[in-house]
Amino acid sequence: MADPTTTRTAAEGDQRADESVGRTGSTSRGPASSTRRRRPSPLRRSWWGYLLLIAVGLVFLIPLYMLLSTSFKTNGDIYSWPMKWLPSELTFENMREAWRIAPFGAFIKNSVIVTVIGATLKVVLAVFAAYAFAFLPFPGKKWLFVVMLGALMVPGHVTLLVNYITMGNMGLINTYAGLILPGVASAFGTFLLRQHFMSLPAEVFEAAEVDGCGHLRRLISFTLPMSIPAVVTVALVAVIDEWNNFVWPLIITNSVNMRTLPIGLMYLKSNDGLTNWGVLMSGTLIVVLPMLFVFLCAQRYIVSGLTGAAAGNGR
Amino acid sequence: MSTSPTAPERSRKEAPTSVTSLPPLSAERLAARRRRLRRGYGLFALFAFPNLALIAVFAYWPIIANLYLSLTSWDFISPEPLFVGLTNYTSMLVSPSFHKVLWVSLVWVVVVVGISLVLGVLLAALFSKKLPGTSVATGIVFTPHVVSGAAIAVVWLFIFDPNYGLARVVFNLVGADSPSWTTDADWALPALLIVSIWKGVGFVSIVYLAGIQGLPTDVLEAAELDGANSFQTFTRVILPLLSPTTFFLVITQTIGAFQAFDLIAVMTNGGPASSTTTLSWFIYEQAFSRSNVGLSAAAGTVMFVILMVITALQFRFVEKKVHY
Numbered sequence: 330m331a332d333p334t335t336t337r338t339a340a341e342g343d344q345r346a347d348e349s350v351g352r353t354g355s356t357s358r359g360p361a362s363s364t365r366r367r368r369p370s371p372l373r374r375s376w377w378g379y380l381l382l383i384a385v386g387l388v389f390l391i392p393l394y395m396l397l398s399t400s401f402k403t404n405g406d407i408y409s410w411p412m413k414w415l416p417s418e419l420t421f422e423n424m425r426e427a428w429r430i431a432p433f434g435a436f437i438k439n440s441v442i443v444t445v446i447g448a449t450l451k452v453v454l455a456v457f458a459a460y461a462f463a464f465l466p467f468p469g470k471k472w473l474f475v476v477m478l479g480a481l482m483v484p485g486h487v488t489l490l491v492n493y494i495t496m497g498n499m500g501l502i503n504t505y506a507g508l509i510l511p512g513v514a515s516a517f518g519t520f521l522l523r524q525h526f527m528s529l530p531a532e533v534f535e536a537a538e539v540d541g542c543g544h545l546r547r548l549i550s551f552t553l554p555m556s557i558p559a560v561v562t563v564a565l566v567a568v569i570d571e572w573n574n575f576v577w578p579l580i581i582t583n584s585v586n587m588r589t590l591p592i593g594l595m596y597l598k599s600n601d602g603l604t605n606w607g608v609l610m611s612g613t614l615i616v617v618l619p620m621l622f623v624f625l626c627a628q629r630y631i632v633s634g635l636t637g638a639a640a641g642n643g644r
Numbered sequence: 645m646s647t648s649p650t651a652p653e654r655s656r657k658e659a660p661t662s663v664t665s666l667p668p669l670s671a672e673r674l675a676a677r678r679r680r681l682r683r684g685y686g687l688f689a690l691f692a693f694p695n696l697a698l699i700a701v702f703a704y705w706p707i708i709a710n711l712y713l714s715l716t717s718w719d720f721i722s723p724e725p726l727f728v729g730l731t732n733y734t735s736m737l738v739s740p741s742f743h744k745v746l747w748v749s750l751v752w753v754v755v756v757v758g759i760s761l762v763l764g765v766l767l768a769a770l771f772s773k774k775l776p777g778t779s780v781a782t783g784i785v786f787t788p789h790v791v792s793g794a795a796i797a798v799v800w801l802f803i804f805d806p807n808y809g810l811a812r813v814v815f816n817l818v819g820a821d822s823p824s825w826t827t828d829a830d831w832a833l834p835a836l837l838i839v840s841i842w843k844g845v846g847f848v849s850i851v852y853l854a855g856i857q858g859l860p861t862d863v864l865e866a867a868e869l870d871g872a873n874s875f876q877t878f879t880r881v882i883l884p885l886l887s888p889t890t891f892f893l894v895i896t897q898t899i900g901a902f903q904a905f906d907l908i909a910v911m912t913n914g915g916p917a918s919s920t921t922t923l924s925w926f927i928y929e930q931a932f933s934r935s936n937v938g939l940s941a942a943a944g945t946v947m948f949v950i951l952m953v954i955t956a957l958q959f960r961f962v963e964k965k966v967h968y
Contacts, residue, residue, distance in 0.1 A: 621787065
């Protein structure tokens with residue numbers, strides 16, 4: 330990496346040069362237009378950029394294409410060499426076989442229950458806690474807030490063992506409550522929503538206070554409607570986390586009928602090395618498609634939410 | 645993190661009080677105010693305590709209890725954990741197999757974080773050129789981040805199938821046979837590293853892209869005016885200016901890489917011959933396959949300490965570098 334001190338002075342020098350251009354009368358468009366003139370036509374300049382972009386796209390699309398195509402290929406197509414890129418015929422036999430081998434209906438039901446209830450609870454808890462931290466008084470509130478944020482630094486993997494024991498003491502192993510409960514506390518969601526609530530215009534709340542609105546009314550009629558994007562972001566991150574969660578459902582459930590979809594896949598994977606790829610891929614498709622759909626519909630929220638959540642260790 | 649939220653909070657708190665305290669405060673007004681404040685306390689407790697209680701039970705308590713369990717020997721079944729002092733730690737310290745676990749974890753973290761960051765910043769530079777189709781491409785590279793790790797692991801198991809997988813196509817291109825990746829002790833770890841990088845690099849590139857788009861344009865234009873070619877601009881101007889982003893990514897990606905689990909669990913189960921047993925897999929395996937609660941807890945404490953040190957480093961670096 331370049332020496333920071335030299336680059337800093339260079340950057341400052343450039344800035345000064347830029348300013349002097351502005352001062353001597355030419356408009357701020359000056360430097361931009363001159364660079365545009367020097368730049369060759371974008372297509373000639375960037376043909377390699379397009380090639381790279383396409384190559385990168387393929388690196389990420391081909392595995393997803395393998396997943397999709399293998400799900401609907403016949404075994405004859407899957408187990409032939411050279412590889413058949415296009416299926417010679419489409420079949421739903423893999424899907425049917427996956428359902429025969431494992432109770433996929435139960436897996437889907439469990440995943441939907443855990444995701445919907447877990448994400449809903451997480452959002453509701455975060456909204457109320459965020460409102461409290463933003464607007465309500467409490468002795469030592471700032472200290473409590475720091476304690477809450479500290480949870481972001483606790484690595485989730487280290488909590489698995491004790492949480493399992495705690496759930497065991499509460500008799501919640503292999504139950505929906507056991508699946509959902511440890512994941513619904515949200516430090517990151519509370520933090521994000523609190524920051525958003527506090528950025529809302531104070532006049533609205535003063536007007537509501539003058540009108541004699543209680544806090545619950547203020548939360549539901551004023552704060553939430555003005556915070557829909559932030560709430561949607563927190564909700565989508567929660568949905569993705571719950572749906573994809575692997576290690577906690579693996580530990581806390583022990584009967585086939587309580588497994589969630591990602592764990593359910595393991596029942597399609599044989600351990601003797603002779604995997605039926607078509608069946609396994611069609612099961613995997615069921616796990617992947619809902620989140621792909623959610624992502625396609627709400628890409629912007631999800632990208633901003635997940636890049637923010639990275640700071641929070643998934644809490 | 646804790647200083648920035650307090651500033652707006654203070655200004656907001658002062659605004660309403662200054663409005664209400666305009667008339668002189670009589671005794672009954674003061675009493676009413678105190679009542680309202682106390683009702684506020686109750687409401688705060690009602691609103692915030694469920695969340696705080698869950699955080700206490702499921703995030704803070706485990707760290708304390710884990711520390712205690714690490715000093716015991718227990719198998720989940722016997723009525724009481726047996727206190728054994730530091731035995732778990734000393735046995736790990738002298739055990740070659742645990743040294744190997746730490747080594748595999750180190751390789752995992754360094755390779756995954758290092759390559760993800762290098763490829764990620766290059767991808768971000770490509771995306772920042774804003775060629776047509778870039779937004780589609782960014783969506784595509786980000787996709788693995790929203791998809792179940794277990795599902796991705798299964799897809800790549802198929803790709804790594806030595807007889808019918810895509811890896812065989814690639815190896816045949818150079819006239820070689822595909823190794824039997826996940827069942828070969830030499831190839832299993834590289835296979836996992838490839839998948840881990842494939843899953844994470846898109847995310848890294850999007851964070852870097854946001855960093856690049858946030859750079860002051862006048863600096864970049866000035867560099868171009870000074871005759872810097874795009875390679876010089878990238879290495880001398882963009883990369884140094886991105887150092888806060890890089891620090892953020894190094895820390896968060898390291899924390900994530902240490903806890904990698906899904907891919908290992910689905911693709912190799914820590915094998916063959918422990919060649920893919922990372923600290924995270926060791927913690928799981930000792931507790932839930934072998935019922936060595938004490939040893940698992942001790943390994944968990946090791947992980948906790950490592951990650952705390954890294955987080956502390958983050959704060960020191962951020963303090964030094966964020967106002968770069």
